[in-house]
Amino acid sequence: MTTIPASSSADEPKGALGDFALDSQRQTFASALADSRARLRAGELGSLPAILAIIVLVVIFSLSSGTFLTALNFANFLEQAAAVIVIAMAVTFVLLLGEIDLAAGYTAGVTAAVLALRLKDGWGLVPTIVIAAAVALLLGLWTGALVAKLGIPSFVVTLANFLVFQGILLILVKEGGSVRIENGVVKDIVGASISPGFSWVIGVLGIAGVGLMQYRQAQRSGAPISLVAVKTVAAAVLIVAVVSVLNRNRAFANAVAEQRGMPYVIPLVLVIVLVLTFVLNRTRYGRHLMAVGGNQEAARRAGINVVRIRLSAFMFCGLLAGIGGAFLASRVNSVDPNTGGNDTLLLAVGAAVIGGTSLFGGQGRMMNAILGGLVLALIPNGLTLVGKREPFGWEVDFGSSGVKFICAGLALMLAASVDAISRKRTS
Amino acid sequence: MTDAPILEAHGVNKSFGPVHVLHDVDFRVYPGTVTALIGDNGAGKTTLIKCITGIYPVDSGEFRFEGKPVHVSGPKDVAELGIEVVYQDLALCENLDIVQNLFLGRERLKYGLLDEPSMEQAARDTLASLSVRTVKSVRQKVSSLSGGQRQTVAIAKAVLWNSKVVLLDEPTAALGVAQTKQVLDLVRRLADAGLGVVLISHNMNDVLQVSDRVCAMYLGRVAADVPITSDTRREFLVELITAGRSGDVGLLNAAEGV
Numbered sequence: 001m002t003t004i005p006a007s008s009s010a011d012e013p014k015g016a017l018g019d020f021a022l023d024s025q026r027q028t029f030a031s032a033l034a035d036s037r038a039r040l041r042a043g044e045l046g047s048l049p050a051i052l053a054i055i056v057l058v059v060i061f062s063l064s065s066g067t068f069l070t071a072l073n074f075a076n077f078l079e080q081a082a083a084v085i086v087i088a089m090a091v092t093f094v095l096l097l098g099e100i101d102l103a104a105g106y107t108a109g110v111t112a113a114v115l116a117l118r119l120k121d122g123w124g125l126v127p128t129i130v131i132a133a134a135v136a137l138l139l140g141l142w143t144g145a146l147v148a149k150l151g152i153p154s155f156v157v158t159l160a161n162f163l164v165f166q167g168i169l170l171i172l173v174k175e176g177g178s179v180r181i182e183n184g185v186v187k188d189i190v191g192a193s194i195s196p197g198f199s200w201v202i203g204v205l206g207i208a209g210v211g212l213m214q215y216r217q218a219q220r221s222g223a224p225i226s227l228v229a230v231k232t233v234a235a236a237v238l239i240v241a242v243v244s245v246l247n248r249n250r251a252f253a254n255a256v257a258e259q260r261g262m263p264y265v266i267p268l269v270l271v272i273v274l275v276l277t278f279v280l281n282r283t284r285y286g287r288h289l290m291a292v293g294g295n296q297e298a299a300r301r302a303g304i305n306v307v308r309i310r311l312s313a314f315m316f317c318g319l320l321a322g323i324g325g326a327f328l329a330s331r332v333n334s335v336d337p338n339t340g341g342n343d344t345l346l347l348a349v350g351a352a353v354i355g356g357t358s359l360f361g362g363q364g365r366m367m368n369a370i371l372g373g374l375v376l377a378l379i380p381n382g383l384t385l386v387g388k389r390e391p392f393g394w395e396v397d398f399g400s401s402g403v404k405f406i407c408a409g410l411a412l413m414l415a416a417s418v419d420a421i422s423r424k425r426t427s
Numbered sequence: 428m429t430d431a432p433i434l435e436a437h438g439v440n441k442s443f444g445p446v447h448v449l450h451d452v453d454f455r456v457y458p459g460t461v462t463a464l465i466g467d468n469g470a471g472k473t474t475l476i477k478c479i480t481g482i483y484p485v486d487s488g489e490f491r492f493e494g495k496p497v498h499v500s501g502p503k504d505v506a507e508l509g510i511e512v513v514y515q516d517l518a519l520c521e522n523l524d525i526v527q528n529l530f531l532g533r534e535r536l537k538y539g540l541l542d543e544p545s546m547e548q549a550a551r552d553t554l555a556s557l558s559v560r561t562v563k564s565v566r567q568k569v570s571s572l573s574g575g576q577r578q579t580v581a582i583a584k585a586v587l588w589n590s591k592v593v594l595l596d597e598p599t600a601a602l603g604v605a606q607t608k609q610v611l612d613l614v615r616r617l618a619d620a621g622l623g624v625v626l627i628s629h630n631m632n633d634v635l636q637v638s639d640r641v642c643a644m645y646l647g648r649v650a651a652d653v654p655i656t657s658d659t660r661r662e663f664l665v666e667l668i669t670a671g672r673s674g675d676v677g678l679l680n681a682a683e684g685v
Contacts, residue, residue: 220543221566282540287523291531294520301518302532303503362522 032227047356049418050371053411054378061382068385071250074242075263079190081377082265083108083327087344088351088369089276090320093313095352096280096293098361099147099154101317103139104348106165108325109340111136113172115186115326116179116335125185132322139165140318141311148310162345170337178336181329189268189330193261196247202267203243210235265327269370272323276366289313294362324348343405350408351376354415360423372415379411380404431494433458433623434479434510434592439488441478448474450648452488456592456623461614463634463655464627466644467668472627475644476594480505480512493591510592511585515600517577519584521570525562526550528569529584553583557613575606582613592623599633611637631661645671650678 061068087104094101101107114135118128139161146157173179181187194202211232218228243262251259280286291299292309300306321340328344329335353359354375355368386398397403432455441449449471456462466472477483479490481499490497492508499505505512519528526543529550535542550565559579562572569577578598585593595614599607615637618624628634634641635655641664643650650671653659666673 284534284536284541287527287531287534287541291520291523291527294522295518297516298518298520298528299531301502301514303506304532362520 032223047365047368047371049415050355050368050375053354053375054371057375057378057382061378061385064389065382065385065387068382071245071248072252073381073385074245075193075250077377077381079263079265079331080381081373082190082263082269083324083331084344084347084351084377085269085370085373086272086327087321087324087340087348088355088373089272089366090317090324091345091348092352092357092364092366092369093289093317093320094154095349095357095359096289096361096364097310097313098293098359099310099313100158100349100359101143101154101314101321102158102345103143103161103165104158104317104321104324105340105345106162106169107136107139107318107321107340108328108344109169109335109338110139110165110172110325111322112325112329112335112339113169113179116181116329117172119181119183119186120179125183132326133319136318136322136325137315138318140315140321143318144311144314147314148307154314166337166341169339169341173335173337173339175337178334180334186326186330187333188264190263190265190327191330191333193246193259193263194267196261199243199247199262202262203239206239206270207232207236210239272320273366273370276320280366285309285312290362343408346412347373347376347408350412350415353419354411356419358419358423359416360419375411376408379407383407430458432456432491433493435491436475436479437489437491439475439478440486441474441483442486448647449478449485452644452647452649453652454479454642454649455652456625457640458591458623459618459621460639461618461624461626461637463638463641464625464644465629465631465634465641465664465668466650469646470644470668471647472644473596476512476596476625476627480510480594506588509588509590510594511588511590512594513578513581513585513596513598515596517581519569519577519581522568524568525554525565525572525580528580529553529587531584533588549587550583553587554579557583557586558616559583559613561609573606574602575609578602578606578610579613582610582617586617586622590622592625593617594625594627596627597629598626599628599630607633631664634664635659635661643667643671643677645678648678651676 067073087108090104090107091101111132115128115132118131119125123131143154143157143161146152147154193199211228214228214231215225217223218225246262247260249258249260251257280289288299288304288309291302291304292306296306299309325340328339351372352364352369353372355364355370355372357364357368357372383404384399388395388397388399390396434456436452436454439449439452439454440447452471452475454464454475464472464475474483478485478488481501481504484500490499492510497508499508520531523531526547530546535546535549537545547565554562554565557579559576562576562579569580572580582593582595582598598610598614602610611633614624614626618637618639626634626638638655640652640654641659642652643664645667648671650667651673653676663673663676667677671678
């Protein structure tokens with residue numbers, strides 16, 4: 001390291017915070033609050049809009065529908081959200097580079113079809129998963145090669161892939177047909193639940209995890225312990241509430257068996273988000289990915305292999321979309337030509353953006369996909385339950401697809417405007 | 428000044444197709460010295476820098492580093508020699524913080540994972556050694572820094588790696604008065620610490636303030652390579668830039684570029 005003798009020039013700024021003041025002092029609760037308020041005012045909104053949206057939507061829907069806050073609907077809603085959330089994480093990988101993958105939905109569809117067909121042909125679960133994952137990675141590699149090696153804009157490549165992959169899916173499952181899934185494990189991913197006891201174990205692990213992560217982060221950033229405590233307690237309250245609702249019997253009144261506990265997808269999605277967050281924040285690869293998303297030229301000059309980073313991001317995207325496809329298939333226990341089609345991709349991109357991931361690259365977290373995915377799953381779920389109403393003498397069916405699409409679209413537009421406005425403020 | 432040059436270019440010629448951009452250019456950088464590289468737009472400053480840093484291959488000419496002939500074929504070779512360039516666009520990632528930018532591409536690892544505490548401390552030490560005291564936290568994002576602070580971070584990034592020569596492309600072009608002074612102070616301190624510094628600038632006041640030598644280019648030739656003394660006047664430099672000649676210094680027949 002080059003050490004340069006410090007000169008004591010007379011015109012160093014005095015009084016103002018210099019000398020890395022913030023690094024050496026431990027913040028108080030009040031100063032930490034003031035700090036985050038300042039960041040908000042500067043336009044760094046992060047995932048705050050998504051959290052607010054979730055709160056507002058939950059309040060509105062629980063006031064206007066009696067069934068919204070039931071245990072059955074809660075579990076149902078989380079299962080609806082899971083696939084979109086995972087595909088949103090897939091898309092987040094390429095959004096972080098300022099790229100887009102319009103074909104992520106059909107990547108999910110094709111992977112799900114491969115999964116279902118192999119199982120139907122009597123393959124074992126492990127070889128089936130291996131081949132499905134390989135297909136998902138290959139689709140990502142194909143897109144990544146065209147974008148990173150040939151330099152075709154990802155919008156065009158993935159628009160073309162949207163059709164190509166849809167075609168592959170149609171050929172695989174035959175037009176108008178569908179492939180049923182009989183494998184117990186795949187059926188259970190979305191649909192079956194962990195026993196109530198184990199659900200509590202996972203809940204407690206979750207609380208401990210949040211506390212530990214907050215504490216370690218505070219150790220590094222100088223945030224006060226009181227803030228750690230507040231955040232951990234808030235997380236604990238939320239987790240206890242969620243687990244206790246999920247542990248209630250949510251089977252219909254005339255059902256034979258009880259249905260209790262946390263659906264398997266919840267810990268699965270959480271593990272995925274933890275692993276990906278770890279990769280992004282703590283590994284060299286993640287750092288380089290963020291750098292390429294922020295300033296490709298700077299990354300290139302720093303000796304980062306930009307092509308390799310971009311290629312790998314599309315492969316990650318493919319693999320995660322494939323996992324999302326497995327969730328989609330597991331939810332309905334079959335794969336048809338619409339698996340991963342319709343609005344899947346739009347919801348996934350929307351979820352990432354609503355959660356606070358920027359469309360312009362370099363800005364975003366995996367956690368955002370969860371928050372945005374919850375918002376976008378809440379809207380149709382709640383609207384269906386609200387159903388037909390007559391506000392101001394007009395008869396409106398809130399449960400109709402038309403109203404749902406309009407509301408989800410408006411939410412996405414709102415999120416994109418928040419992104420654009422906050423970018424204006426920060427630059 | 429009596430030292431041998433740490434970096435020396437001799438008889439460099441470079442053409443782009445029919446356009447002869449550099450004519451037998453000689454250029455020297457001495458350790459502990461700020462060498463200003465001046466010249467009008469199109470005089471060949473940037474081309475010379477890009478030849479030195481291996482971005483352009485030269486048609487003829489030789490380069491010596493620490494007295495030994497070297498052949499560079501790309502920016503990586505140059506960085507390995509200990510030559511760093513701070514380009515005008517700074518090449519910082521605004522979405523990353525100061526530490527992340529300083530160590531970009533050369534992150535320190537521990538157990539295969541990023542060693543943040545060690546990088547953070549090293550970043551703080553480097554900035555402190557450069558007497559950069561206006562930064563609140565090394566964990567600030569670059570997007571929240573002022574132009575002068577960004578320039579400082581870019582320079583710190585260049586000297587973090589035991590570099591021996593730093594080339595600065597118009598470091599003060601976009602800065603206000605106070606920030607310009609901060610950056611010029613920093614440039615001076617780099618040279619005082621023994622680095623060979625090359626300062627490309629259009630601002631003659633900056634050049635006179637911090638440079639020990641000046642190399643003026645005119646239409647692809649070196650018009651003058653002289654020490655700067657307290658007698659060196661602004662007009663002298665301006666004439667070298669605009670006419671290639673001032674008094675008895677400069678090209679003999681500047682109009683024809685001879």
